[in-house]
Structure formats: C-alpha cells, structure tokens
Amino acid sequence: MKKLFPSLAVAGAFVAGTNMVSAKVAAVTMLVQDAAPESEAGFTQILKEQFIQGGAGFMGIVLLCLILGLAVAIERIIYLNMASTNTTKLKQQVEDALASGGVEAAKEVCRNTKGPVASIYYQGLDRAGESIESAEKAVVAYGGVQMGQLEKNVSWLSLFIAVAPMLGFMGTVIGMIQAFQKIAAVGNLSASLIAGDIQVALLTTVFGLITAIILQIFYNYIIAKIDSIVNDMEDSSITLIDMLVDHKK
Numbered sequence: 001m002k003k004l005f006p007s008l009a010v011a012g013a014f015v016a017g018t019n020m021v022s023a024k025v026a027a028v029t030m031l032v033q034d035a036a037p038e039s040e041a042g043f044t045q046i047l048k049e050q051f052i053q054g055g056a057g058f059m060g061i062v063l064l065c066l067i068l069g070l071a072v073a074i075e076r077i078i079y080l081n082m083a084s085t086n087t088t089k090l091k092q093q094v095e096d097a098l099a100s101g102g103v104e105a106a107k108e109v110c111r112n113t114k115g116p117v118a119s120i121y122y123q124g125l126d127r128a129g130e131s132i133e134s135a136e137k138a139v140v141a142y143g144g145v146q147m148g149q150l151e152k153n154v155s156w157l158s159l160f161i162a163v164a165p166m167l168g169f170m171g172t173v174i175g176m177i178q179a180f181q182k183i184a185a186v187g188n189l190s191a192s193l194i195a196g197d198i199q200v201a202l203l204t205t206v207f208g209l210i211t212a213i214i215l216q217i218f219y220n221y222i223i224a225k226i227d228s229i230v231n232d233m234e235d236s237s238i239t240l241i242d243m244l245v246d247h248k249k
Contacts (some may be wrong), residue, residue, distance in 0.1 A: 059171075059203075059204060059207060061167050062164050062167050062168060062204070062207050062208050062211055063207075063211075065160045065163055065164045065167070065211055065215075066160075066164065066211040066214065066215070068156075068160060069156075069157055069160035069161070069164075069211070069214075069215040069218070070214075070215070070218070072153050072154075072156050072157045072160075073157055073215065073218035073219070073222065075153065076152075076153060076154060076157070076222050077218070077221070077222065077225070079150075080150065080222065080225045080226065080229065081225075082114065082115075083114075083115050083116055083150065083229060084115065084225075084228075084229060085113065085114070085115035085116075085117045085118060085232070087117050087232045087235070087236050090109075090113055090117060090118060090121070090236070091236065091239055091243075093109045093113075094106045094109055094110065094121055094125075094240070094243065095243055097109045098243060098247050099247075103125050103128050103129065103247075106121075106125050107122055107125045107126065110122035110125065116143075116146035116149070116150065116229065116233055117229075117232055117233055117236045119142065119146060120139055120142055120143055120146060120233060120236065120237060120240070121236065121240055123138045123139060123141075123142040124136070124138055124139040124237070124240045124241070124244065125240075125244075126138065128244050128247075132241065132244055132245060135240075135241065135244055136241055139237045139240060139241070140237070143233055143234070143237060146233060147230060147233075150226045150229060150230070151226060154219075154222060154223070154226075157215060157218070157219050157222070158219060160211075160215055161212050161215045161216050161219060162212075164208045164209075164211035164212045164215070165205070165208040165209050165211075165212045166208070167204070167208055168204045168205040168206070168207060168208020168209060169204075169205060169208065170204075171200070171201060171203075171204025171205070171208075172201040172202065172204055172205045173201075174201070175198065175200045175201025175202075175204070176198070176201050179198055179201070
C-alpha cells in the first residue's frame with residue numbers, strides 16, 4: 001500500500017499536467033484562429049497606410065508605372081499565347097498538302113491556321129511559283145515583320161521597369177533633403193524631428209523596387225516566349241524551303 005500511494009500520486013499528477021497542457025494548446029489555437037482575420041486585415045490596412053504615407057506625388061507615379069506595365073504585360077502575354085502554333089503539326093499538314101494538292105492546297109492550310117509561322121509559310125508558298133530564291137527572300141522579309149509584331153510594346157515594359165525604382169530613389173533623395181533642412185533650421189539633431197521624412201523617403205524606394213521586381217518577372221517571361229516563337233519561325237522557314245525544293249524535283 002505504501003508503494004501504491006506514490007504511484008497513484010505520480011499518475012494523477014501526470015494526468016493533471018496532460019489536461020493542463022491540452023487546455024493551453026486549445027486556448028492558444030483558438031486565439032490564433034480568432035486573430036488570423038485581424039492580422040490579415042491589419043496587413044492590408046498597414047500596406048494602404050504605408051502607401052499613403054509615402055506621399056501622393058511619387059507614390060502615385062510609381063503606382064501608375066505598375067498599372068501601365070501590367071497592362072502591357074498582360075496584352076503581350078495574350079498576344080503571344082494566341083501566336084503560338086503547333087509547328088510540328090503544321091509542317092506535316094503543309095507537307096501532306098503539297099504532296100496531294102500542290103501549292104494551292106498548302107496555302108489553304110496556312111490560311112486556316114493562326115500564328116506567325118503559318119503566315120511565313122503562306123508568304124513563301126505564294127512566291128514558290130517564281131523561284132526558290134524568291135520564296136526564300138519572302139520568308140526572310142516577312143519573318144522580320146513578324147518579329148517586329150512579337151516585340152511590339154515590350155520596350156515600354158522595360159521603360160517602366162527602369163523608371164519605377166528611379167522614382168523611388170528620387171523620392172528618397174528629396175525626403176533626405178527635407179530632413180536635413182529641418183535639422184539646419186532647428187539647429188539640433190532630433191530623431192523625432194526627422195523620423196517622418198526618413199520613413200517617407202524609404203517607403204518610396206521600397207514601392208519603386210517592388211514595382212520593378214513584379215514587372216521584371218513578366219518581362220522575362222515575355223522575352224522567353226518571344227525567343228521560343230522566333231526559334232520556331234527560323235526552324236520552320238528552313239523546313240519550308242526544303243519542302244519546296246523537294247516539291248520542285
């Protein structure tokens with residue numbers, strides 16, 4: 001019996017401790033769940049407040065760069081996705097049409113297919129009746145035109161990427177100038193006196209860099225997409241000339 005009482009006491013303490021820990025974990029979980037919406041709302045509210053504190057002048061221009069840059073990026077992405085073509089399937093269809101129905105049948109296949117590759121095929125086939133050299137020149141010339149269409153407005157996106165952080169840095173410089181002007185006017189260095197100006201100065205830089213980073217991601221995707229389409233155009237041009245040479249034999 002003497003050994004039984006200590007064992008029961010230890011077991012009771014263990015159970016009580018376990019219950020207390022469980023209760024604390026449950027309480028903490030409820031507090032986290034209750035505080036989650038508030039923290040999310042607080043982050044959004046803090047972001048808005050920080051944007052407003054940055055000043056309407058520079059922050060508004062940075063926001064405009066972001067909006068215009070995103071508009072250009074979305075337009076280019078939609079255009080490039082619509083310009084993408086299954087070149088392997090198109091090559092096979094044009095080759096089969098040349099073998100069965102001649103140049104006119106191949107041109108009809110190109111008319112019914114969207115994208116720059118199909119347009120290049122059509123231009124080469126349209127000059128196939130003159131000579132292989134004429135068809136090759138037409139393909140090269142029209143390929144340059146299609147490349148210009150693919151790269152349209154991309155320079156504006158690169159401009160916004162460069163301008164946004166520059167505007168942020170300019171806001172930072174102006175904020176620091178205002179802070180030093182206050183120090184010179186008062187005659188002593190007080191943290192509370194210049195803290196607001198320094199905060200505004202740093203906020204403009206932060207939002208300018210965020211804008212540039214977001215647009216840079218879209219820019220790299222667009223450039224990679226253009227390179228992929230251009231490579232398909234060059235490969236398809238060579239294949240078309242080879243098909244015309246074989247057809248002439």
